[in-house]
Amino acid sequence: MQNAECFDVTIIGGGPAGLYSAFYSGLRELKTKIIEFQPQLGGKVHVYPEKIVWDVGGLLPTPGEKLIENLVKQGLSFDPEVVLGEKVESIHKNEDGLFELTVSSGAIHLSKTVIVAVGSGILKPQKLQIEGAERFEVSNLHYTIQSLKEFKDKTVLISGGGNSAIDWANELTPIAKKVFVSYRKGELKGHEAQVSQLLESDATCLFHTEITKLCTQDGHHIETVELLDHKSGESYAVPVDEVLINHGFDQDASLLDHSQVGVERTNHYYIAGNENSESSVPGLYAAGDILAHDGKLNLIAGAFQDAANAVNKAKQYIEPDATAKGMVSSHNAVFKEKNKEIVESLVR
Numbered sequence: 001m002q003n004a005e006c007f008d009v010t011i012i013g014g015g016p017a018g019l020y021s022a023f024y025s026g027l028r029e030l031k032t033k034i035i036e037f038q039p040q041l042g043g044k045v046h047v048y049p050e051k052i053v054w055d056v057g058g059l060l061p062t063p064g065e066k067l068i069e070n071l072v073k074q075g076l077s078f079d080p081e082v083v084l085g086e087k088v089e090s091i092h093k094n095e096d097g098l099f100e101l102t103v104s105s106g107a108i109h110l111s112k113t114v115i116v117a118v119g120s121g122i123l124k125p126q127k128l129q130i131e132g133a134e135r136f137e138v139s140n141l142h143y144t145i146q147s148l149k150e151f152k153d154k155t156v157l158i159s160g161g162g163n164s165a166i167d168w169a170n171e172l173t174p175i176a177k178k179v180f181v182s183y184r185k186g187e188l189k190g191h192e193a194q195v196s197q198l199l200e201s202d203a204t205c206l207f208h209t210e211i212t213k214l215c216t217q218d219g220h221h222i223e224t225v226e227l228l229d230h231k232s233g234e235s236y237a238v239p240v241d242e243v244l245i246n247h248g249f250d251q252d253a254s255l256l257d258h259s260q261v262g263v264e265r266t267n268h269y270y271i272a273g274n275e276n277s278e279s280s281v282p283g284l285y286a287a288g289d290i291l292a293h294d295g296k297l298n299l300i301a302g303a304f305q306d307a308a309n310a311v312n313k314a315k316q317y318i319e320p321d322a323t324a325k326g327m328v329s330s331h332n333a334v335f336k337e338k339n340k341e342i343v344e345s346l347v348r
């Protein structure tokens with residue numbers, strides 16, 4: 001089923017890079033669509049909604065959740081078409097030079113240009129491999145933290161020893177009653193400063209252990225977790241209020257493997273682009289974590305620059321006589337009406 005309408009720019013991925021691309025594409029008066037696999041926009045920032053983000057220019061320390069809200073509002077400023085819950089399976093360039101994006105429902109989306117903003121692909125948390133564990137996901141088994149308040153004065157067992165597990169242990173230790181970290185290896189695998197902070201804190205690290213059983217009496221909540229100590233071979237029980245699993249993510253990064261456009265890649269995944277966000281395929285650009293070049297900054301701040309560059313190149317691909325760069329917002333006619341409303345509300 002082909003979508004008859006052809007867009008100027010179709011952005012694959014609704015994370016920070018995709019959302020800023022959508023904003024900038026609207027600014028440059030391009031007909032824009034975003035296709036996102038998840039049921040919501042925001043990308044990887046949903047992994048850390050409660051983390052305080054310090055390093056986005058112009059923003060004072062802001063929780064991830066608030067950052068998502070701002071990114072989405074800005075990204076939707078020019079009313080792009082948004083398609084949620086659809087995975088783009090492949091990209092193909094047809095005989096007319098238009099891109100055909102096939103999505104999981106079988107629909108085909110047509111576009112003059114494409115901005116690939118898929119980050120590290122589609123992320124799904126690795127689930128705890130214990131039979132029946134999924135029934136506790138509605139009560140006290142978590143794969144991410146939506147609200148720190150939920151953990152206040154609770155006994156929390158975190159399973160995992162990577163950056164994410166360590167970060168959460170450090171965040172929770174001051175507010176929880178007690179934090180246990182169960183890790184099957186003998187040494188934590190995180191940034192040095194965070195590891196030291198955790199080891200010096202009141203949290204208890206249970207090395208060489210692994211969850212083998214979730215025990216419940218009411219059938220709804222985990223009351224104790226059985227841990228197997230691989231060194232002694234013995235099992236013991238830890239009473240818990242909340243259990244947080246941080247075993248990493250399964251990554252579905254198959255989009256470019258299944259695409260016939262033949263875009264040049266590096267390290268078996270990333271798009272080998274340039275500092276203007278161009279790929280080896282004319283009309284196909286990349287922004288955010290998926291883009292690789294020598295000056296690439298793998299931060300949200302870097303994703304914004306990639307996005308603006310990608311849109312400027314897309315604009316000139318479609319309209320070769322268009323100016324190379326968008327103007328600063330003060331000179332942009334598209335903001336005139338919006339500015340009027342803002343100024344009126346300020347003087348009201």
Ligand SMILES: Cc1cc2nc3c(=O)[nH]c(=O)nc-3n(C[C@H](O)[C@H](O)[C@H](O)COP(=O)(O)OP(=O)(O)OC[C@H]3O[C@@H](n4cnc5c(N)ncnc54)[C@H](O)[C@@H]3O)c2cc1C
Binds near residue numbers: 036048
């Ligand atoms: C724990 C953690 C903490 C971080 N802290 C910071 C920080 O403090 N400051 C900072 O600047 N950066 C931080 N980062 C990095 C930052 O989150 C990323 O650089 C940023 O999210 C990259 O944005 P992106 O849009 O390129 O990719 P993503 O945010 O990964 O978004 C990509 C989107 O594309 C979608 N997608 C993927 N494949 C498809 C497909 N085939 N079809 C449809 N949709 C698809 C995904 O579902 C996802 O929503 C952190 C990252 C992590 C993991």
